[in-house]
Amino acid sequence: MSQPTPFRGVIAIDGPSGSGKSSVSRRLATELGLRCLDTGSMYRAATLAVLRSGVGLTDAATILKVVEGATLEFGTTPNDRYSLVDGDNVDVEIRGPEVTAAVSAVSGVPEVRAILISMQRDIIAKANGIVVEGRDIGEVVAPDADLKVYLTADPNERARRRSMQAGADLAATAADLTRRDNADAKTTRPHDAAPGAVVLDTTHLDLDQVITALHELIAHKGTE
Known part of the structure; x- marks a missing residue:
């Protein structure tokens, strides 16, 4: 991959559980030389x-x-x-x-x-540049973030990922994700992108493909 575009701003990454926020945020921050906060x-x-x-x-x-x-x-x-x-x-x-x-x-x-x-x-x-992940970053925590991204994925794929990570039963994991989404919806909007956020569906994307897409977004930001 070519050298990442230099970036020292704030990147807000939102999305529901199982959408890939943690893996994406950690990898992106590492490649850009930024801090990384898991809210x-x-x-x-x-x-x-x-x-x-x-x-x-x-x-x-x-x-x-x-x-x-x-x-x-x-x-x-x-x-x-x-x-x-x-x-x-x-x-x-x-x-x-x-x-x-x-x-x-x-x-x-x-x-x-x-x-x-x-x-x-x-x-x-x-922080002199940071990737922040959560459920309300782009709208509440850092509404002035330089780049806002909303990661999403099909509920079945989200459950599959989580069950594999935890070594847990798929049906039980799916039920738990639904419970958490419903509970989180009382204080945040886990299924709504923040105003101005780029929506990226990761259902059929692997980590490398998501990271490539984010680098392209950052490069585009640099040309605006």
Whole structure:
């Protein structure tokens, strides 16, 4: 592949679970020499702090207090996007079923979202170029991003990818994705592209093809 176009802006990558955001964001950031932020990990880390505290998932006020009192830190090096909760590396734990089942409840607390969005904006502002992935980046977190991309894929393909990654049953994975999409839709718009975003359907594309398409978009941005 030819040398990537130099880029030091903000790239927002949104899309539902299983659309390829994480793999694409990490690879693109690596090739462009940018930072990389996984906002989903931030919500998962906050959720783990809440679960560790033992508070109920319906107690929004106490959930907020726990998140406010937790020390959350996140790495933005593409190949080392660590998550720390009170100094503990929780990269594995936040991907477990308990956190997955609870994250929508915690992220659905508006004040918690406000705290994490503020953190996300601060990280973006301090980075000299960054790829940010999530569900509301292009519309809420970084509406002025230099490039907005919405990755999507057929629901069956999304479920297949996730089940392969987790080694889980396909039908159970599909049901879980539907549950998460419905829960996320209460606070974000996982099936809607942000205004000005380029929609890229990855159903029949492999990672190399998606990355090539994104490099072409960035190169086009440079000629505008």
